[in-house]
Amino acid sequence: MGSNIDIRTFEQIKASGDLPSPKGAALAIIRLTRKDDLSLAELARVIKTDPAFVGRLIKAANGAAFGSRRNVASVQDALVVLGLSSVRNMALGFSLLSSYRNGGCRGFDYDGFWSGALIMAITMQAVAQRIRTAPADEMFCLGLLSRIGELALATIYPGPYGEVLMLLKTAEASDLAACERAAFAMDHRELTAAMLADWGLPSLFVDTAALFEVPDTAQFPPDSRQRQVLDALCLADALRITCLSDPSLRAEQGAMLYPVGERLGMDVESVNALCDGVVAAWLEWGRVLQLETQDIPAMSSLTRAAVAASPVSSELKAAVTKGADAGDTPGVVNSAMRVLIVDDDAAVRTLLRGMLERAGHSVFDADCGRQGMELALEVQPHMMLVDAEMPDMSGLALTRALRQTRIGRSIYILILTASGEDESLIEAFDSGVDDFVAKPVRPRMLAARLRAGHRVIHLQQEVERDREEIRRFAAELAVKNRRLQEAALTDPLTGFPNRRYAIERMQQAWASSGRSGRPLCAMVIDIDAFKQINDSHGHDVGDQVLRQISAAIKQAVRGQDMVARTGGDEFLVLCPETDLSAALLCAERVRRAVRVARVNAGGLALDLSISVGVAERDADMPDPDALIKRADQGAYRAKAGGRNRVATIQLGAAGANGAPGAAADEHEISSAQVRAKPAVNPIVIDESA
Numbered sequence: 001m002g003s004n005i006d007i008r009t010f011e012q013i014k015a016s017g018d019l020p021s022p023k024g025a026a027l028a029i030i031r032l033t034r035k036d037d038l039s040l041a042e043l044a045r046v047i048k049t050d051p052a053f054v055g056r057l058i059k060a061a062n063g064a065a066f067g068s069r070r071n072v073a074s075v076q077d078a079l080v081v082l083g084l085s086s087v088r089n090m091a092l093g094f095s096l097l098s099s100y101r102n103g104g105c106r107g108f109d110y111d112g113f114w115s116g117a118l119i120m121a122i123t124m125q126a127v128a129q130r131i132r133t134a135p136a137d138e139m140f141c142l143g144l145l146s147r148i149g150e151l152a153l154a155t156i157y158p159g160p161y162g163e164v165l166m167l168l169k170t171a172e173a174s175d176l177a178a179c180e181r182a183a184f185a186m187d188h189r190e191l192t193a194a195m196l197a198d199w200g201l202p203s204l205f206v207d208t209a210a211l212f213e214v215p216d217t218a219q220f221p222p223d224s225r226q227r228q229v230l231d232a233l234c235l236a237d238a239l240r241i242t243c244l245s246d247p248s249l250r251a252e253q254g255a256m257l258y259p260v261g262e263r264l265g266m267d268v269e270s271v272n273a274l275c276d277g278v279v280a281a282w283l284e285w286g287r288v289l290q291l292e293t294q295d296i297p298a299m300s301s302l303t304r305a306a307v308a309a310s311p312v313s314s315e316l317k318a319a320v321t322k323g324a325d326a327g328d329t330p331g332v333v334n335s336a337m338r339v340l341i342v343d344d345d346a347a348v349r350t351l352l353r354g355m356l357e358r359a360g361h362s363v364f365d366a367d368c369g370r371q372g373m374e375l376a377l378e379v380q381p382h383m384m385l386v387d388a389e390m391p392d393m394s395g396l397a398l399t400r401a402l403r404q405t406r407i408g409r410s411i412y413i414l415i416l417t418a419s420g421e422d423e424s425l426i427e428a429f430d431s432g433v434d435d436f437v438a439k440p441v442r443p444r445m446l447a448a449r450l451r452a453g454h455r456v457i458h459l460q461q462e463v464e465r466d467r468e469e470i471r472r473f474a475a476e477l478a479v480k481n482r483r484l485q486e487a488a489l490t491d492p493l494t495g496f497p498n499r500r501y502a503i504e505r506m507q508q509a510w511a512s513s514g515r516s517g518r519p520l521c522a523m524v525i526d527i528d529a530f531k532q533i534n535d536s537h538g539h540d541v542g543d544q545v546l547r548q549i550s551a552a553i554k555q556a557v558r559g560q561d562m563v564a565r566t567g568g569d570e571f572l573v574l575c576p577e578t579d580l581s582a583a584l585l586c587a588e589r590v591r592r593a594v595r596v597a598r599v600n601a602g603g604l605a606l607d608l609s610i611s612v613g614v615a616e617r618d619a620d621m622p623d624p625d626a627l628i629k630r631a632d633q634g635a636y637r638a639k640a641g642g643r644n645r646v647a648t649i650q651l652g653a654a655g656a657n658g659a660p661g662a663a664a665d666e667h668e669i670s671s672a673q674v675r676a677k678p679a680v681n682p683i684v685i686d687e688s689a
């Protein structure tokens with residue numbers, strides 16, 4: 001099962017380099033997690049090079065949406081909680097999300113794609129917390145990547161894929177996968193599966209991702225893990241469609257959630273509560289990831305009318321309608337309860353059922369203790385009426401067995417007993433029953449006992465809700481703290497790391513290069529004549545210029561280089577594992593990128609330039625400050641030489657470029673010289689770009 005694309009075709013597509021793939025820090029994280037001798041401290045260090053990923057990782061570890069028990073606030077804790085494979089897959093997912101936010105395929109809604117992927121991710125996480133088929137965080141990643149084949153096709157074939165999407169809009173065709181196969185001899189489902197397999201995700205995920213859009217073709221056994229993950233994906237996809245659809249169609253789409261929820265053992269209330277939780281978390285994640293989201297009304301109010309027409313079981317329908325009549329909040333008992341009767345006497349069952357149904361409760365019944373046990377775990381009643389004497393399993397034995405289970409612990413159990421003896425009642429209470437009703441049952445007495453039970457159940461649920469609130473609040477607080485920490489390390493204008501963060505990173509890189517003996521370079525970049533921009537066109541234009549230039553710099557450096565805004569118009573680039581000649585080449589690339597970029601600000605097209613100083617760590621430098629100072633002196637030198645140039649004050653720049661024995665004490669490097677790798681020391685310079 002899984003991908004049907006033949007390996008050669010996939011390898012060819014992969015070799016073209018067009019497939020979406022992780023970049024920068026994520027790539028380093030993924031590579032590192034493959035190492036046998038990986039240490040968590042090393043991994044944490046790499047993760048910290050990407051502050052945005054740090055925030056997302058911690059948020060995921062906190063499972064913030066569902067008030068999980070975790071309260072994680074550091075990368076190290078997140079690593080311990082999530083484990084390597086989750087972290088690896090998250091690095092993959094979030095890196096793709098950051099790198100493929102837009103692209104060349106007209107008609108492909110990149111933002112909508114990721115927004116939908118996010119709904120699926122959060123739903124998968126929430127379902128996993130209920131059914132525990134696979135770790136919740138891994139399910140989050142599966143949700144995020146479960147339709148990645150669509151993005152891949154839009155990326156590999158931007159023009160033709162745009163045409164396929166147009167065709168679907170014109171209603172000449174309605175089956176996306178069929179159109180894809182006609183145009184590309186493969187569809188997004190196959191490609192998704194091939195990519196997930198290529199990234200090393202488990203076959204459970206690969207196979208289910210290939211089939212969840214066509215679940216009827218899946219041949220997974222009924223209670224298998226595959227079936228559960230497939231159903232979870234179906235639910236996640238149904239919620240994605242519901243949330244992203246036109247508001248006028250939302251109720252109808254939402255009704256499709258319940259049959260899938262039912263397959264996962266969820267009643268209407270549970271589906272509604274889960275979806276509302278997912279929507280709340282989606283809004284929260286959307287803010288973190290700057291993705292478009294929308295406020296969706298509570299699922300219960302949205303779908304009540306539509307569910308009546310949906311293919312759910314009559315019990316589910318009854319539950320929805322009852323909820324509507326009683327003004328139910330999901331998960332909270334008002335007057336109506338789910339009540340399970342367990343009695344071997346059919347006449348008693350009929351009598352009790354009639355009384356309970358007239359009082360508006362949903363009633364289930366079982367004729368023996370074992371069936372009662374199964375049904376209790378399945379329907380999770382609020383209350384049970386259990387006969388004390390039954391042949392296969394007594395009411396007390398059933399109560400004791402139920403109290404051993406998580407579900408059974410919270411059910412309010414009323415024992416029906418013909419014996420009013422103190423001893424037998426004491427034994428019943430010791431077995432875990434909450435109250436008793438004397439047989440033969442007198443309707444008024446039963447009604448009074450039900451009211452008392454209802455009060456207890458209601459209070460229990462209030463406590464549970466408060467506890468849930470507190471958990472949610474704690475998780476939100478942890479995320480907010482994290483965000484504050486992030487804000488303290490980020491420059492608000494450009495979104496780049498600030499000086500404080502740059503210094504921390506520089507110290508780490510310094511220590512790492514000290515241990516490994518690998519080279520380390522720094523660049524100090526200063527925008528030329530920036531003051532004039534402010535003076536001539538105003539501060540707002542100056543700010544726009546800063547943003548555009550910082551983007552051009554980031555674009556021109558490698559993924560593993562860190563760019564920080566360290567002052568007004570000053571940037572620091574840290575280039576790990578890079579020697580001076582490579583750093584000079586890189587600096588020249590940056591200088592040219594800024595020079596050729598037409599900066600549009602305040603309705604003006606501005607030609608701007610930068611001066612760049614480059615330095616490499618050498619044996620004489622006592623600390624990272626010395627390296628920055630040397631790069632700074634290079635920048636000063638570049639300014640003094642006339643601006644719009646790259647300079648270094650270090651010896652052997654030409655030697656570093658491949659000319660052994662060359663020596664000079666100050667160099668300014670032109671693009672021509674860097675390209676030509678001169679055999680003698682370069683001095684000055686043609687500055688035209």
Ligand SMILES: Nc1nc2c(ncn2[C@@H]2O[C@H](COP(=O)(O)OP(=O)(O)OP(=O)(O)O)[C@@H](O)[C@H]2O)c(=O)[nH]1
Binds near residue numbers: 531534
């Ligand atoms: N718009 C804007 N301007 C800023 C910001 N921070 C600092 N500046 C301004 O940036 C300018 C920096 O100018 P300098 O680096 O001293 O000089 P310059 O004009 O760039 O000249 P050279 O560096 O010698 O080429 C100052 O006018 C600061 O007021 C900011 O956040 N936004």
